[in-house]
Amino acid sequence: MDIKSFEAHDHKHCIKSGLKAAEDICAERKAQLTPVRRRVLEILLEGHRAMGAYEVLDHLRAEGLGSQPPVAYRALDFLAANGLVHRIERLNAFIACSTPDVDHAPTFLICRECSTIAETPAPRAGRVVRNAAQEVGFHVEKVVIEAEGLCPACHESEAAE
């Protein structure tokens, strides 16, 4: 598993390919990637980290693209529904998806020190939860898995103290 872990990578490429993937997906589903929606995705791709809805809204506001909370929430909801961004429940925040093409229920690794977030495909964990739920007759529609701890860099610097 080395997809989108904590290693450095080319930012600009993320942004470009993220937008391209969004266009493709929306075209395929006949969903509208409107200016607001597109810009919200772009903001998250540029930020390359989890951002609160109000932080996103500040950007929109500065650009005259909408100034009230519902504008941001609707765009974020649309993007989340189409798997282009993810909501991090633990942080009440949103982050651009790093692998929009793959149908996935990702696991997030959240560093409590530097707030970096890695999105890892962990189909096995999800499957285990589904199986356990099935045993008690629960019908799972969505699984949230979020791990909090220390990323490699922060873990090291903490140990060095």
Next chain:
Amino acid sequence: MDIKSFEAHDHKHCIKSGLKAAEDICAERKAQLTPVRRRVLEILLEGHRAMGAYEVLDHLRAEGLGSQPPVAYRALDFLAANGLVHRIERLNAFIACSTPDVDHAPTFLICRECSTIAETPAPRAGRVVRNAAQEVGFHVEKVVIEAEGLCPACHESEAAE
């Protein structure tokens, strides 16, 4: 797995045993189960469902046990730190732990229809996440696993439509 699933069970017993377990745990750890903390736990045990901090606060207020948010949050934080209540990230809410004696990182099954929540011990899912994290050098401290869907009863009545 039949611990605390969606079957009916004796409420009063939950409350009694929950408080008893809390007393034992606090005594053992020399932690103080003060009136406010005790009452907050009792409120959650009586409610027997996830409750927002402000809903808990309303109860405290009505009983003259504190009227400002920090009072509720401090009590909830204390109880959560001692494994007596759990925070449901998805709902920004709290629920009394159903098996306080067992050291656990539970999985929650949340019914989107009736809001019932089942706490299931699912050590395997947590272990899978930890293993996956280890592969990218991430040091996990806490894992949140929350599944949303339909409980047996709601799933059936939806299918019957």
Next chain:
DNA sequence: CTTGATATGTTATCCTGTAACTCACTACAA
């Protein structure tokens, strides 16, 4: 008696999220 630890009280503020209503735009049919 005083010092430190722990718990509580209070104010003020900030962040997160949504209901409800309005308007603009497009497509499509009468």
Next chain:
DNA sequence: TTGTAGTGAGTTACAGGATAACATATCAAG
């Protein structure tokens, strides 16, 4: 052309969630 249905966006107003910062109280140890 006119009507109407659907979708997206704009706005107001508010509900709900969370915490910083400072003040107070209590109690046990030195």
